[in-house]
Amino acid sequence: MKYWLLKSDPESFSWRDLEKVPGKKTIWDGVRNYQARNLLRDGMSVGDLAFFYHSQEEPPRVMGIVRVTKTGLADPTQFDPKSKYYDDGSSPGDPRWITVEIALERALPEPVPLPVLRGAPGLEEMVLLRRGSRLSVQPVTEKEWKIVSKLGGMKGR
DNA sequence: GCCAACGTTGGC
DNA sequence: GCCAACGTTGGC
Numbered sequence: 001m002k003y004w005l006l007k008s009d010p011e012s013f014s015w016r017d018l019e020k021v022p023g024k025k026t027i028w029d030g031v032r033n034y035q036a037r038n039l040l041r042d043g044m045s046v047g048d049l050a051f052f053y054h055s056q057e058e059p060p061r062v063m064g065i066v067r068v069t070k071t072g073l074a075d076p077t078q079f080d081p082k083s084k085y086y087d088d089g090s091s092p093g094d095p096r097w098i099t100v101e102i103a104l105e106r107a108l109p110e111p112v113p114l115p116v117l118r119g120a121p122g123l124e125e126m127v128l129l130r131r132g133s134r135l136s137v138q139p140v141t142e143k144e145w146k147i148v149s150k151l152g153g154m155k156g157r
Numbered sequence: 158g159c160c161a162a163c164g165t166t167g168g169c
Numbered sequence: 170g171c172c173a174a175c176g177t178t179g180g181c
C-alpha cells in the first residue's frame with residue numbers, strides 16, 4: 001500500500017464538502033497537471049491512503065485521511081463544455097485526464113497546520129515542504145505518514 | 158493583495 | 170529546440 005497527499009482549495013472543495021457528500025465519496029476531478037495526472041493514473045492503487053490537505057487557507061493544513069476506492073477513471077469534467085476543466089483536445093475514446101475515486105476514511109482529531117509540518121523532525125524531505133512545490137498530488141513516505149498521523153492525534157499504528 | 162516558483166504556449 | 174511571455178498556484 002502506498003501513501004499520498006491530495007491538495008484542495010477549500011473554496012472549491014473542502015473536507016466539510018466531502019463529509020456532506022452522500023456516501024462520503026468523490027471523483028478527484030479537475031487535476032490539469034501532467035505530473036499529478038501521472039501519479040493518479042500510474043501510481044495509485046485501490047486501498048492506498050491519502051492525506052486531504054487544505055491549501056489557500058490560513059494556515060494551510062492537513063484535514064484528514066481518505067482512501068482510494070477506484071482507479072483509472074476518466075475525469076468527467078474534461079468532456080463538459082460548461083466546466084472550467086473542459087478540454088477540447090480530449091475525447092471519450094482517448095481521455096487525457098485520468099483520476100481516481102476517493103472515500104473519506106477519517107478526520108484527523110487535530111488537523112495539522114503547515115507551520116507544524118515545517119517544524120517536525122523527520123519531515124525535512126516531504127514533497128509538500130519543498131520550496132516552490134505546487135504539485136497537487138504528492139507521494140508521501142511511510143515514515144512521513146506515521147509522523148503526520150501522530151501530529152494529527154492518531155494513536156499508534 | 159503580493160509575488161516567487163513553476164508549467165505551458167507559441168514565435169522563431 | 171530555445172526561450173520569452175504569460176497564466177496559475179499557493180504561501181505569506
